[in-house]
Amino acid sequence: MMENIVFFGVVALTLLGAFLAVSLRNVFYNALALVLCLFGVACLFIFLNSEFLAVMEVIVYIGAISIAIIFAIMLSTPMLQKTEAPQDRLKTLRSFVIAALLFGGLFKALQKTTWPAAGVDGDYSLHAIGRLLLTGQVLPFEAVSLVLLVAIMGALLLAEKK
Amino acid sequence: MIPELFTIILYGTLVILFVSVNALFLVWMERRVSARIQLRRGPIHVGWQGLLQTVADAVKLISKELVLPSESDRFLYILAPMLVFAPLLAAFLILPLGPGMVMRDLNVGFLFAFALTNITFIGIFIAGWSSNSKYALLGAMRAVAQNISYEIPLLLSTMGVVLLAQSLKMSELVAAQNSVWFIFLQPVAFLIFLCSSLAEANRAPFDIPEAESELVAGFHTEYSGMRFALFFLGEYTAIFISSAIAATLFLGGWEGPFLPGAVWLLIKTYAIVLVVMWIRWTFPRLRSDQLMSFAWKVLIPFAIVNVFITAVVLELQKI
Incomplete structure (x- = not known):
């Protein structure tokens, strides 16, 4: 009973955050709404009994990525900018089509994957993820670290050229 | 229910x-x-x-009167102190006060508390931005830049302890220190943890975000009355929580003879808090660039080497 109330509250919060992130006209508010949405997703992970993923969602997505976005906004726009960018119909349409395609692709992939039923109690994601990253999934893991390395070097190169 | x-x-x-x-x-x-x-x-x-x-x-x-700057963003201005303070309350969930005396013995343990401090960074940002003041904005940007750089050595320094205890759970971390405290096995990690948690709490010598001589007071310049007090309540609670986590990770947590566990945890925590205050009133403030190079060129390499050596020694012991 109480669980259900909290669960639907969290779902509503996540959807509200996602909606505000794309609909508000002030770019700083968009970033904050994104934080709200990501926090909702982290709460949903707790409902799935995966505290580790919830904590990582907060540390990585709120603590690093959202903060990087907010930094970029603060450095590039004047404080409390009141002027709002005019709505561009073509842009809206374009992003809607891309988002629909992405959603369709993800939905297909979700349907095709067979999900192993969780047979054990408690949170085993920490050990399972650790083992998988160094055995079965080592290639994607290394590929991602290579991408990150390239991104760091690119950022250094951009920052060096004055 | x-x-x-x-x-x-x-x-x-x-x-x-x-x-x-x-x-x-x-x-x-x-x-x-x-x-x-x-x-x-x-x-x-x-x-x-x-x-x-x-x-x-x-x-x-x-x-005191709650002053609201006329050009501020009203909703966010009021929200910011709450966002800084509220997550720290939730961190008390994981503090173990004795055998079985912990509100939630989460599998992720102290990582939960560190995740919550990330939400307070967003609160600091909002405080700096919504005040519509240069000092507040600069203070907030410095604070957050400092916090996210010091978060890396903070988390890395705890990994040595986690490797030794084979768990992130607070109760198991305490149990693993039954024979010897981790401060003796991981002295470098303890020093790195102490430095980083000082910087995370924006304490001297790492208190650039609130450098009075150049920034008035930092991100809370425009706040008054109880809203201002909430930031301070948050700062002191953060010091207590990071000291309590340090006491649990390195000083054996609630374990000790005669007295009940909660008392031992409080004694150890306040001992660390005393060291933190001692440091504040003894050392001068660092410069902004010194602060960043200290995190990236000293703390992080030492933390990585520490994790590496711990892992190698643990593997060698198995043979």
Whole structure:
């Protein structure tokens, strides 16, 4: 009973955050709404009994990525900018089509994957993820670290050229 | 459902009560420690040894007017102090006070508390941005830039301990220190943890975000009354929580002879808090670039080497 109330509250919060992130006209508010949405997703992970993923969602997505976005906004726009960018119909349409395609692709992939039923109690994601990253999934893991390395070097190169 | 709701409310009330008393005590302690170091006497007149001085100050702060800057973003301006303070309350969930005496013994353990501090960074950003003041904005940007750089050595330094205990659970971390405290096995990690948690709490010598001489007061320049007090309550609660986590990770947590576990945890925690205050009143403030190079060129390499050596030694012991 109480669980259900909290669960639907969290779902509503996540959807509200996602909606505000794309609909508000002030770019700083968009970033904050994104934080709200990501926090909702982290709460949903707790409902799935995966505290580790919830904590990582907060540390990585709120603590690093959202903060990087907010930094970029603060450095590039004047404080409390009141002027709002005019709505561009073509842009809206374009992003809607891309988002629909992405959603369709993800939905297909979700349907095709067979999900192993969780047979054990408690949170085993920490050990399972650790083992998988160094055995079965080592290639994607290394590929991602290579991408990150390239991104760091690119950022250094951009920052060096004055 | 009803008993569960009742315990949640009870725990919440106890935590809020403890946080308020703790902040009042720490402010008094800070003033007494600083007075002793500067050969002054500090507050001694109100109550025994001046203990009630901070209560008087708190009453004054509550009765003060809440100023709202006219050009500020009203909603975010009011939200920011709550966002800085509220997540820290949730961190009390994981503090173990004795055998089985922990509200939630999460599998992720202390990582939960570190994740929550990330939400306070967003609160600091909002405070700086919504005040619509240059000083507040600069202070907020410095604070967050500093916090996210020091988060890396903070998390890396705990990994050595986690490798030794083979768990992130607070109860198992305490149990693993039954024979010897981790501060003796991981002295480097303890130093890195202490430095990084000082920087995370924006304490001197890492208090660039609130450098009075150049930034007035940092991200809370425009705040007054109880909203200002909430930032301070948050700062002192953060110091307490990071010290309590340090006591649990490196000093054996609640374990100790004769006295109950909660008392031992408090003794160890306040001992670390005393060291933190001692450092604040002894060292001068660092410059911004020194701060960043210290994190990236000293703390992070040492933390990585520490994790590496711990892992290698553990593997060699198995052979």
